[in-house]
Amino acid sequence: MADRHVSLANRCGESKSPYVRSHMDNPTAWQLWTPETLQLAKDTNRLLFVSIGYSACHWCHVMAHESFDDPRIAQLLNDHFVPIKIDREERPDIDRQYMDFLQATSGGGGWPLNVFVTPDLEPIFGGTYWPGPKSERAETGGANFEQILLKVSTLWKEQEDKLRENARQIAAQLKEFAQEDTLGEKPDGEDGLELDLLDEAYQHYKNRFDDKYGGFGGAPKFPTPVHLRTLLRLGSHTQLARDVVGDTEIEHARHMAVKTLECMAKGGIKDQIGHGFARYSVTRDWSLPHFEKMLYDNAQLLPLYLDAYLLTKSDLLLETVHDVATYMTTEPMQSSLGGINASEDADSMPTAIDHHKREGSFYVFTLDEFKQVLTEQEVDVCAKYWNVQPNGNVDRRFDHQGELVGKNTLCVMYDTPDLAKELGMSDEEVKRLISSGRQKLLAYRDKERPRPSLDDKIVTAWNGLAIGGLARTSAALLSSAPHQSSSYLAGAEKAVKCIRDNLFDPKTNTLRRVYREGPGETQGFADDHAFLISGLLDLYEATFNDEHLQFADVLQQKQKKLFWDEKNYGFYSTPANQPDILVRTKDAMDNAEPSTNGVSAQNLFRLGSLLNDETYEKMAKQTVGAFAAEIGQEPGLFSGMMTSVIASKTGVKGLMVVGEGDAAEAALKKARETVRPNCTVLQVGGGASSEWLRGRNELLKDLDASRQMVQLCEGGVCRLLEAKDVEGLFSD
Structure with a gap:
């Protein structure tokens, strides 16, 4: 079928997503992922060019500037493709199916995610960031984006049948792989798993642990909160589980988690003068972050730091608990509606008179700025404490765009008693100077620097994670810090009210995925239900207001209706008969967010205990059993399931x-x-x-x-x- 000419206009301005809207002035004629757009691809027999990203994504911004703003690139896209821009946070299902394709065919992934797709939605070729034709990175080898567009458009014109056949085979393989993932091993609900796999999971992380800096593996280094939570809690399970792993191993598991959390709290990945954590560290030692701040990271780190504090009573860990809880319950993160916003950007203007954003501009400092803002004595102490160097402390190898030359990321390099001894001062005086220096630097930053852009979408799943962390923190600190406890509880309850008022229809018990300028069109996925249910259960146990428990019960029934696999058990990520996805998958492996089925299994065990409901307990065991083969093969990749595996064997206590x-x-x-x-x-x-x-x-x-x-x-x-x-x- 010949490509019929069609004139397209950029439709990004019709979207409510800040990320999609940021492309509304591109000469690229971006379309939205709608039935009309998908039909347009079929009518014109054009390949879809699907570009998926999110508001805080640095390399998404780079590619937009280098390619999507380039009139020559835009003309290629407009003349030969149907270009579609998607916010991955609004449509994680579309993102996942094409990310699975990219990882299966290239071994890698990331964002922006760019994929060429047939009119039947079958992928033929994809990648992440591709340099623009004028980019310095285009000269280092490999094809640039313009060359890729020319090659793919030529192949489609000359070898369409071959590309379609390859795409059909790829789609069939993706479906087959997903089908293998959804086959339950024990339909009777018995999972066949032994507690010995706890030791296997421990060994998996022990072998990858970084003894010097904490965390697992080298650079880039991610917090992996789900895995750290399992290591931290290993010794808090039943005596039977401890007998399997061993006391020495449990102590080391706890050490790995606490060491990692301490190093992160002192590193550049944490905003040392403001609040909250960045997405990940570019370097092994946590010193240079990728500066975007995501709600789902901070929402998971809060209860993790809380657990670590409760087990160690460390002042550093308690300070970090307050830091993250404060970040999520104050502006700009907690909105006037009560919901908690999605993210803050990595890039920002260095000053109010600049015209080009730079990565990390809001967070880094020069030594001259320290001297400008602080007293001489504060400079002496604070520059040492945070490793501020005259020529900057960022290794040029990691500063690919040269945006951080002469700048310093702030990392804690001393315990205050050691710094006091080196400077011949008292510990109290050093702490006082650090505190006053921090306040002055924060005031300077807030006054002189434009804040990074805020993605003010309210994502149901991520708010569920935040509600749970805030509720648990409020309850745990009720006796020791009543004022802060009250504030954190208020933040959790505001978020629940926001969701109930704006994203939930009590007539149909329908949950929606995103709120921004009104509820979005997309209904909630399985993770939206699971994470919100988990947060509501934590909130119930913090308040004993059974309204939260009732809401959790309603959502659990809805999750079962929409996503439960009656034949092989477990929860699909998407509802049945969704027309615009190729593959219906089940999520059991933990990634940046905990697995939907791991959280769901734990929810079911908890609801079964609180409500004395054997049906929920049976579903929990069936959910674990649905993934028994995968868990048994690689238990270290299924940390979120470990607590439920133990519950399947030993039950749940109820106080x-x-x-x-x-x-x-x-x-x-x-x-x-x-x-x-x-x-x-x-x-x-x-x-x-x-x-x-x-x-x-x-x-x-x-x-x-x-x-x-x-x-x-x-x-x-x-x-x-x-x-x-x-x-x-x-x-x-």
Whole structure:
């Protein structure tokens, strides 16, 4: 079929996505991913050029500047393709299917994700960042984007049948691979897994651990919060699990997690004078971040640092808990609607009079700026403390665009007692000067530098992660830091209200994925349901307001209806019969975000315990069993499933608090301040809102809520506890 001429106009201005809108002035005639656009590709027999990115993505901005703003490149795209721009945070399903293709065919991936797709949506060729024809990087070898466009358009014109056949084969292989991933091993719900795999998972991380700087592997280095959480919690599981792994190994597992978290807290990946963590480190030692800040990273790091603090009582880890919680509950991250925004950009203008953004401009400093802003004594202390050098501290090898020459990323290089000793000062004086220096630098930064662009989308899944972290933090710090605790709890409850008011339809129990200038068209995916349910369960255990538990129950029923595989078990990522995707997959392996099925299995175990619902517990075991073969082969890649694997073998404990009194108060305090996987807490009476819960949980219907009682239930057997029993409450 011949390519019929069509004149396209740029439609990015019709999108609500900040990322897509940022391309509205490109000469490239970007289209949106809609049924009309997909039909246009079929009608004109053109390849789709699908470009996927997100607002905070640095290399997305680079490619936009080098190629999509280039009139010559734009003409090639407009004349020979149907170019489509997609925000991966709005459509993670489309992103995933083409990312799977890219990783399968090239072994790599990343963003921007660029893929050439037939009118039948089957991919033929893809890549990430390709340099523009005028880019310095185009001279270092490999094809530039213009050459790629010319080659692909020629092949489509001259060898369309061959390309279509190759694309069909690739699509068939992707579907076959996805089908293999969705076959349950034990339809009866038995997972066939042994707890020995906990030791295998531990060995996986031990072999990759960086003893010097923490983390796993070399550069670039990512926080991997799901894996660190498993290592940190290993010793907090049952005695049976500890017997399998061994006390020495458990201590080392905890060391690996704590060492990594400490190094990150001191590194450039953390905003040392503001708040929050950047996406990842370009360097092995965490010193040079890729400066974008993502909600999903910070939302996962908050409960991780909380667990580490509860286990170590480290001041550094507690400071970091407050830092991340503050970042998520203050402007610009928490919106006026109450939802928490998606991200802050890596790039920004160095000053208000500049015209070109640079990566990291908001966060880096020169020594001259330190001298301009700080007193001489503050410079002496702060420059040493944060490793600020006269000629900058960024290795030129990692500064590919030369944007950080002479600049310094701020990294903590000293413990304050050691710095005090070196400078002949008291520890208190050094701490005072660092504190005053930090305040002055922050004020200078906020006044003199334009802040990075904010992606103010409210993503349901990521808000679910944040709600859970804030709720747990609020509960754990209620006794020691009541003011901050109240603030964090308020932040979590505002986010829930925002979602209920703007992204949830109570008539149909339908959840939507994104809010920005109104709810988006895309309905919530399985991860939106799973992460929000998890956050609501944490919020219930922090407040004992069963409205949150009821909402979680409603969402769990909806998740089952839309995504549950009745034949082979587990949850698909997308609903059935979705017309614009090639492959329906199940997510069980942890990546930057925890796996949907890992979170879902844990949700089901928790709901089964709180509601005394055997159906949920059975589904939890079936979810674990659906991935038994994969988990058994590579347990280190399925950290998010480990807690549920243990629950499948040993069950879930339930702490039931009735009324008030010394035993109730002691039990709740202990529960809130303890790392306690596979243990739920509920309260009836004593100020708790429990009318709905008592109707939903058969065991509670006839309970006298005026009594004062604490019970620990396990395996269908409950035992009464007194205040003196509480100290050993969560030990076996």
